[in-house]
Amino acid sequence: MQKTIAFFTVIFMVLVAAFFTACNSHASKLQVSASQNSMKQDSLNKVIAKGKYLVLHVAVCLHCHSHRDFTKYAGPEIPGTEGGGGEKFDNTEVAGIPGIIYAANITPDSATGIGTWTDKEILRAITQGITKNGDTLFPIMPYYAFNKLAKNDL
Numbered sequence: 125m126q127k128t129i130a131f132f133t134v135i136f137m138v139l140v141a142a143f144f145t146a147c148n149s150h151a152s153k154l155q156v157s158a159s160q161n162s163m164k165q166d167s168l169n170k171v172i173a174k175g176k177y178l179v180l181h182v183a184v185c186l187h188c189h190s191h192r193d194f195t196k197y198a199g200p201e202i203p204g205t206e207g208g209g210g211e212k213f214d215n216t217e218v219a220g221i222p223g224i225i226y227a228a229n230i231t232p233d234s235a236t237g238i239g240t241w242t243d244k245e246i247l248r249a250i251t252q253g254i255t256k257n258g259d260t261l262f263p264i265m266p267y268y269a270f271n272k273l274a275k276n277d278l
Contacts, residue, residue, distance in 0.1 A: 189209050189227045190209075191208070191211065208231055209226065209227045221262075221264070241256050253268070
């Protein structure tokens with residue numbers, strides 16, 4: 125009888141040890157998974173921050189693709205119009221413009237912006253000056269300069 129109790133005690137202890145080992149292993153995997161998700165989120169945040177910096181301070185996309193308040197120094201973008209296009213260029217403001225040209229809406233809106241464009245189509249417009257439907261952009265859009273940007277920055 126004592127041998128049977130000892131045998132079941134050993135089996136029970138082995139099962140308890142296996143249970144705690146499995147739980148500990150699962151917890152370690154969860155910690156690694158959480159750490160990897162955190163690293164991915166940090167990486168994504170860095171890419172977004174760099175993109176924001178390039179749009180606002182290097183390529184200054186919003187200087188043309190927003191309405192601006194020229195009654196103020198340097199004509200800052202009017203809040204709420206960022207990327208919505210509409211900036212007017214004509215011969216009275218920029219010499220050599222044949223007629224009137226308006227900057228396009230570059231918001232992700234599907235109806236009025238570039239929300240239906242693929243990344244490849246956006247890249248082609250930025251670097252080659254060709255729109256989704258094959259029209260050529262007027263060279264006031266500096267695609268000839270943007271095509272020199274690093275691929276990661278584009």
